[in-house]
Amino acid sequence: MKTMGFTQKIILGLLLLVGLVGAAQANVGGPAWDKAPNKTNDMGALQNGAKLFVNYCLNCHSAAFMRYNRLTDIGLTEQQIKDNLMVTNAKVGDTMIAAIDPQQAKAWFGVNPPDLTVIARSRAGAGGSGADYLYTYMRSFYKDEAKPTGWNNLVFPNVAMPHVLWQLQGERRPIYEEIKEHGEVTQVFKGWEQLKPGSMTAQQYDEAMGDLVSYLQWMGEPSQNTRVRIGIWVLLFLGVFSIVAWRLNAAYWKDIK
Template identity: 55%
Template sequence: MKLLKKLLAALAFAPAVALAAGGGFPLDAAPDHTRDLASLQNGAKIFVNYCLNCHAASNMRYNRMRDIGLTDEQIKNNLLFAGNKVGDLMTVTLSAKDAKEWFGAAPPDLSVIARAKASAEGSGPDWLYTYLRTFYKDDTRPTGWNNMVFPNVGMPHALWELQGIRTAKFEEAKDPHDHSKTIHRFAGFEQVKPGKLSNLEYDRDVADLVSFMTWMAEPVQDTRRRLGVWVFLFLSVFAFLAWLLNRSYWKEVK
């Protein structure tokens, strides 16, 4: 029941995102690192250090990360905050009231955000990958940040130290539907302050983070698929045997 409530909450948030992204900013294809344990472990580290301060993943337990090759000792030493235990859910201390006051809305739970975005945008990983790479400085916004995929986003750029500070450049162009009008067209980003990572390194870390969130949305996905293949093979053999039995039975009746 709790999982259903969280999924419904995420899906309820998704339409607002879909409307906000209605400008049609092109999405970049997210590299799929969901079968790369080293990438998933790096994504888990980034998630805990940069996302879990405001966003919870309350359907996920820390010890579930054993599935991506981490031991309890590694989880305890590298991914837990003071007072947390390996078997605890990935929750945050930030209250919904404070979050609404600071950001205008409570940050959504990220347990199934990749699946929610897949329903709303067609590709959850691609949306998240592009979203996390298109923040830019905008002093007109309350947080000082804006985003090309999600215009007027309430979330500040949590990864700005890694990516650095960029501004967005816009140029005036003729409206393709009405040449008497002009529109502001995105013309790229300008790096104002470098981050700790190069552009290539930042894209790689974002890909790892998105892969972890994709895995987290359904940790048993690979197991489910493997079992599905075996079930299909079993049913195929069973159906063939049933056909042979049926043919033999009706042959004797005739």
């Protein structure tokens, strides 16, 4: 019988750890990730998402690998970018750097807010894509006076980030149902109760978050739609070429038995 090597033991241990973490998260009874709408081909949605990103996210979070002038790819002119999306003295060719001082951010929140350039590509998991995670996360804040910021999040418990969009969404609280299984009582998330209305209805807020997340998707890979279009044409070419090659091969060998 072959014994398990050291490397195999390490891999098995990591797999068990991942399983235990997943089980622990499941016991919390948080929400499953909702499917994010895919609007990366919708220029209007991407422009609205860029506006939300600049107005609500860029104050604390940078997008250090994205330049303002790249927003021309979603249908904006450089003048529109300057007039509507640039609130600092940055130039249109500069990268999107947060206005907040990193040392102040760390003092206020305990950590520096992460860069969001590829956030939609880095948050994929067993629950779905990175876009699904962000879409659910931005719709899962609730009031929690026990936290320093006054807010908490079901998808990211004890998150340091406050709910910067609360004026749009309003204030909500999660509703749980207690379920008893095998002698243990667990709380399962069932929905939300609106405590105070925001400036948007629930449907409008969800649509706005869909626009924001679609912009974050696009920002993580601005050339993805072009890559997909080229890929389709390449596959069509290969399909036609395969048929031509097949018929040429048949014609070449038809007299050879």
